[in-house]
Amino acid sequence: MKLASLLSVGAQICRPGSDCFSNATSRFVAGWAAPKFDMAVEVATQEDVQNTIRYANEQGKPFLAVSGRHGFTKSLGEMKNGVGIYMRQMNDVTISEDGKSATVGGGITSKELIDHLWARGKQSTTGACECTGIVSPMLGGGHGFLKGRYGLMTDNLISTDVVLADGSAVTVSESQHPDLFWAMRGAGQNFGIVTSFEYRIHDRTPKNELWSYDVMAFSTDKLEAVYEEAERQRQKAPVELGHWGFIIPVPEIDPSVHTLLFTVFYQGSKLPSKYTDPFHALGPIMSTPNVTEFPGFSKVLGMDLSSPVCQPGGPSYADYPVNLSSYNTTALREAVDILQSTPPDLHFSSMLIEGYSGAAVRAVPEASTAYPDRKRGILIGNLMNWPRARTDLAEEARRYGMRIQEALVRGSEDGKLHSYVNYAAGNEAREALYGYEPWRLEKLRGLKRRYDPYGRFNFYLPVEGEVMVEGVDGGKSEL
Numbered sequence: 001m002k003l004a005s006l007l008s009v010g011a012q013i014c015r016p017g018s019d020c021f022s023n024a025t026s027r028f029v030a031g032w033a034a035p036k037f038d039m040a041v042e043v044a045t046q047e048d049v050q051n052t053i054r055y056a057n058e059q060g061k062p063f064l065a066v067s068g069r070h071g072f073t074k075s076l077g078e079m080k081n082g083v084g085i086y087m088r089q090m091n092d093v094t095i096s097e098d099g100k101s102a103t104v105g106g107g108i109t110s111k112e113l114i115d116h117l118w119a120r121g122k123q124s125t126t127g128a129c130e131c132t133g134i135v136s137p138m139l140g141g142g143h144g145f146l147k148g149r150y151g152l153m154t155d156n157l158i159s160t161d162v163v164l165a166d167g168s169a170v171t172v173s174e175s176q177h178p179d180l181f182w183a184m185r186g187a188g189q190n191f192g193i194v195t196s197f198e199y200r201i202h203d204r205t206p207k208n209e210l211w212s213y214d215v216m217a218f219s220t221d222k223l224e225a226v227y228e229e230a231e232r233q234r235q236k237a238p239v240e241l242g243h244w245g246f247i248i249p250v251p252e253i254d255p256s257v258h259t260l261l262f263t264v265f266y267q268g269s270k271l272p273s274k275y276t277d278p279f280h281a282l283g284p285i286m287s288t289p290n291v292t293e294f295p296g297f298s299k300v301l302g303m304d305l306s307s308p309v310c311q312p313g314g315p316s317y318a319d320y321p322v323n324l325s326s327y328n329t330t331a332l333r334e335a336v337d338i339l340q341s342t343p344p345d346l347h348f349s350s351m352l353i354e355g356y357s358g359a360a361v362r363a364v365p366e367a368s369t370a371y372p373d374r375k376r377g378i379l380i381g382n383l384m385n386w387p388r389a390r391t392d393l394a395e396e397a398r399r400y401g402m403r404i405q406e407a408l409v410r411g412s413e414d415g416k417l418h419s420y421v422n423y424a425a426g427n428e429a430r431e432a433l434y435g436y437e438p439w440r441l442e443k444l445r446g447l448k449r450r451y452d453p454y455g456r457f458n459f460y461l462p463v464e465g466e467v468m469v470e471g472v473d474g475g476k477s478e479l
């Protein structure tokens with residue numbers, strides 16, 4: 001099979017050394033290991049994706065879809081001598097005549113979708129970071145600032161065109177291949193490559209287009225007081241309210257210690273003082289209130305195109321995430337103490353605490369999608385960070401990350417690890433990612449045998465996968 005002759009005019013084969021190859025294969029974050037490609041195909045049509053997969057199958061080579069290049073989980077490193085299927089050209093958006101949905105290309109990034117919709121008076125759930133892809137977050141659930149109002153990204157998926165492991169193409173929705181549609185919404189990276197999808201979109205209105213916020217900084221001795229108040233607010237939070245915590249050394253404040261950056265945000269032009277006064281009373285080191293339109297909010301939190309997380313070649317990091325249903329300040333303290341005890345090479349490791357409203361997420365029946373964790377809407381990322389060149393530090397980072405994770409799990413309601421699949425390090429038991437109810441993994445594995453019997457999509461937290469290193473549910477992490 002001569003691939004070049006089968007590709008569309010807009011597609012190209014990218015060989016090592018070319019700009020096209022470097023675009024397709026360079027990573028924004030170096031996780032434990034990055035996928036290794038010896039060629040990439042910049043695809044422009046669904047047929048290009050089909051032909052590239054058929055070519056890879058014929059050659060006996062592994063393949064992997066590449067969109068925003070922000071995937072960092074360990075199993076990506078299992079990809080060797082692979083074919084990268086670079087999706088970024090496929091980023092068109094067409095809004096339907098009734099204005100209720102958009103048909104979106106499978107290689108689009110967050111910012112491209114946000115900006116396109118915003119300019120046309122629309123919005124939907126999108127990720128917090130401007131430069132990640134949309135499809136991969138959506139296939140694993142998809143968290144974002146608007147999830148309390150509109151549900152997870154995956155809850156807004158109406159139908160999707162998918163290329164399967166044998167190169168065939170199907171459209172999946174509630175009425176077409178409904179079992180596969182169920183699996184694509186929570187474990188989708190396991191099943192195929194999304195070339196386009198129909199997405200529910202929503203009107204932005206004068207009432208919901210401005211976001212008010214207050215970015216505060218606290219010394220970490222205020223951790224308990226801040227999160228006791230955050231928990232009080234969370235229990236009765238309106239859909240407009242959210243909290244974002246980031247515990248990291250802040251050079252402008254004191255590079256030698258971690259500081260708690262804590263943002264209260266509110267969808268509306270004025271942040272009600274009842275949500276900020278209790279925090280002001282705790283004596284923040286600084287408080288910066290302001291207002292922005294929704295597309296500007298990623299910048300407020302350091303997740304826009306100009307921020308370090310959007311520059312290729314950043315430091316290595318691995319996340320040891322935990323989903324929680326409430327804040328336990330004793331466990332948080334234990335976790336932050338471990339974070340603050342990391343050796344100098346891991347000093348810039350951090351904890352990210354995303355506490356957005358989850359009202360519309362919880363309103364979706366638990367069993368209706370493969371996303372298993374609708375009641376645990378607080379996402380804690382324990383981001384172990386070390387210089388990219390120091391690969392020798394990965395193991396030490398893992399041990400610290402897992403100790404922090406274990407401290408949070410010990411203080412959680414059921415004492416079990418629940419991790420958002422798109423934040424996962426890769427060492428987690430599959431139940432922690434895809435759900436502890438036995439029927440979930442049984443169903444996913446049955447579908448895997450049907451749709452991907454040879455495990456061609458096994459590079460991203462495979463449902464059949466083994467626990468790759470000992471994890472919270474089966475191992476030790478002593479220093």
Ligand SMILES: Cc1cc2nc3c(=O)[nH]c(=O)nc-3n(C[C@H](O)[C@H](O)[C@H](O)COP(=O)(O)OP(=O)(O)OC[C@H]3O[C@@H](n4cnc5c(N)ncnc54)[C@H](O)[C@@H]3O)c2cc1C
Pocket residue numbers: 029064065066067068069070071072076087106107126127128129131132133134135136137138139141142143144188189192193194195309422423459460
């Ligand atoms: C800085 C940062 C911020 C983040 N913020 C959020 C957030 O706000 N909300 C959230 O939910 N997640 C967030 N994540 C996690 C994010 O969902 C995952 O890292 C995701 O895999 C990134 O997708 P990508 O397209 O950017 O990366 P890629 O590395 O290009 O893709 C990751 C994997 O997804 C699969 N994939 C990619 N494209 C396709 C496709 N078209 N069809 C099928 N499979 C495909 C492939 O298996 C690929 O290996 C964030 C991650 C980072 C690093």
